[in-house]
Amino acid sequence: MANRRTEPNGAARRSPSEPGPPNVQARTGTRPRASVYLDASVVSALFDKANPERQALTQAFFRRAADFRVFISEVTVVEIEQTPDTILRNRMKQVAGAFPVLALTDDAERLANEYIRNGAVPVAYLNDALHIAISAVNGIDYLLSWNFRHIVRRKTMDIARMVNTLSGLGSTEIATPAELL
Numbered sequence: 001m002a003n004r005r006t007e008p009n010g011a012a013r014r015s016p017s018e019p020g021p022p023n024v025q026a027r028t029g030t031r032p033r034a035s036v037y038l039d040a041s042v043v044s045a046l047f048d049k050a051n052p053e054r055q056a057l058t059q060a061f062f063r064r065a066a067d068f069r070v071f072i073s074e075v076t077v078v079e080i081e082q083t084p085d086t087i088l089r090n091r092m093k094q095v096a097g098a099f100p101v102l103a104l105t106d107d108a109e110r111l112a113n114e115y116i117r118n119g120a121v122p123v124a125y126l127n128d129a130l131h132i133a134i135s136a137v138n139g140i141d142y143l144l145s146w147n148f149r150h151i152v153r154r155k156t157m158d159i160a161r162m163v164n165t166l167s168g169l170g171s172t173e174i175a176t177p178a179e180l181l
Contacts, residue, residue, distance in 0.1 A: 001063050010012065035070075035142070036043040036071065036141065037070065037102070039144070040080050042145060043095050043096050044146075045082045045146050048056050057177055060177075068180070071101070073130075074103060078127075105137065108134045109133070111164075115156075120132070120156045120159035128151050139172075142172065143175070144175060
């Protein structure tokens with residue numbers, strides 16, 4: 001299935017049979033499935049034989065992916081395209097192609113710069129800040145990553161929560177795929 005571009009409000013580029021945007025609650029009385037954003041480290045981990053435990057945990061998450069509304073972003077797509085190994089890149093593209101793609105918006109860029117300005121992520125790792133920001137502006141419930149250096153760490157989570165609160169946004173829970181099993 002080809003990637004579908006999804007606007008931040010979810011209104012554009014989806015058929016009537018597709019579920020609504022991540023930040024809109026169902027009005028049916030049933031609890032909507034949680035929304036999940038994947039960075040490239042999660043897609044990559046599916047194929048990482050150098051870390052079998054992480055690979056197994058990631059595979060277990062993907063077996064349960066239908067329990068969630070899973071999204072990637074234009075940033076995730078770019079990072080996958082930059083994978084030097086052609087075979088790995090093609091495998092990652094095949095997996096990522098199953099999920100709707102959230103757009104990189106001006107709001108997300110501004111928010112990412114606030115994370116950097118407040119010390120959540122080093123300036124040299126803008127894409128990591130963008131993953132967090134895209135999740136936040138789209139009201140995603142969980143950002144999943146295996147990036148412990150800049151994303152899945154207490155300092156980043158605390159600063160992102162503070163910036164989001166000051167910006168009038170809800171907080172996206174940052175976690176590893178293992179934490180949703």
